[in-house]
Amino acid sequence: MRYLTVILALTVALIAQDAPPNLSDQQLRQGAGLLQFEFNAEEDPMPLVKRFEGLRVTDVLDALQAIGLQDQTIMDKSIRPLWRDQTEKLAHRVYGIAVTYQYVPSNRPPAGDMPYEKFREWHSHWYRTYAPELFSRILKPGHVVVIDAQGSEHTGFIGSNNALNWRSRGMSGVITNGNCRDTDELILQKIPVYSKYQGGGTRPGRIEAAAINRPVVVGGVLVRPGDFVVADGDGVVVVPRQHVDRVAEIAWDIAKGDKAGRRKLYEKMHMPADSTVK
Numbered sequence: 001m002r003y004l005t006v007i008l009a010l011t012v013a014l015i016a017q018d019a020p021p022n023l024s025d026q027q028l029r030q031g032a033g034l035l036q037f038e039f040n041a042e043e044d045p046m047p048l049v050k051r052f053e054g055l056r057v058t059d060v061l062d063a064l065q066a067i068g069l070q071d072q073t074i075m076d077k078s079i080r081p082l083w084r085d086q087t088e089k090l091a092h093r094v095y096g097i098a099v100t101y102q103y104v105p106s107n108r109p110p111a112g113d114m115p116y117e118k119f120r121e122w123h124s125h126w127y128r129t130y131a132p133e134l135f136s137r138i139l140k141p142g143h144v145v146v147i148d149a150q151g152s153e154h155t156g157f158i159g160s161n162n163a164l165n166w167r168s169r170g171m172s173g174v175i176t177n178g179n180c181r182d183t184d185e186l187i188l189q190k191i192p193v194y195s196k197y198q199g200g201g202t203r204p205g206r207i208e209a210a211a212i213n214r215p216v217v218v219g220g221v222l223v224r225p226g227d228f229v230v231a232d233g234d235g236v237v238v239v240p241r242q243h244v245d246r247v248a249e250i251a252w253d254i255a256k257g258d259k260a261g262r263r264k265l266y267e268k269m270h271m272p273a274d275s276t277v278k
Helices: 002-018 025-030 046-052 057-066 116-129 134-138 160-168 183-189 239-266
Strands: 093-104 143-148 173-176 192-195 207-212 216-218 220-222 230-231 234-239
Touching: 046 093, 046 230, 046 239, 057 230, 057 234, 057 239, 093 134, 093 173, 093 216, 134 160, 134 207, 143 216, 143 230, 160 183, 173 230, 207 216, 220 234
Parallel strands: 093 143, 143 173, 173 192
Antiparallel strands: 093 207, 093 230, 216 220, 230 234
16 A cells, blocks of 8 residues: 555656646746756755665665666766765765755956955955855755756865855755865865865856756756755765655665675674674
């Protein structure tokens, strides 16, 4: 009965998504998003985080394969963790609901040579006007910030200061196809960051904010606001929102089987049990 309920719910979601866009010519001229998705910005992410917490990327990936989504939602191997915890806490792991943001390369003129005080004014104005972090205002515990900055290889828009601010608001981690900077401090602060590049300059003169909570593509994978993200040393996997219940159930069945098998081997080899087999 439970699986029937899930299947019916998925069927309704798919039917809704398969409906053709109903837009007037005026709306088309003004511009509109065409990819349909469901996202409740007021939702508490933590109940879903607790359902997935403790699972590995491999467990989730295998569960996605079991429902027919083989290799479709695992990000490119270039999106890697900045650091990995070597203790049983495995604090580099990320679980959470995606909040998405997009930066694009700017075609505005750079600062050029100017007095330092003028430069500081220009620099601050750019942050406030063209590249603000609007998503930080809506972050909740259990949110994962997913930033699409394709084509912005020289801009370090994630740093030790702003990422710490996001973390203070409850952010579980940040995933991007762009840059993070201040990497020594980010590692010391234990903020989970998965990025394609490290280093880079600040945003002014380089990038602008383009969209918030709209579908993005990071690491070759579609990420919609509300999709669930799991990240660890094996990479980043995205669970489409309509599949989270079934994927969590199957992934835990896989994980428990793996733990039981490895626990027997631990005992055979007289190894002390750690958190991965308990």
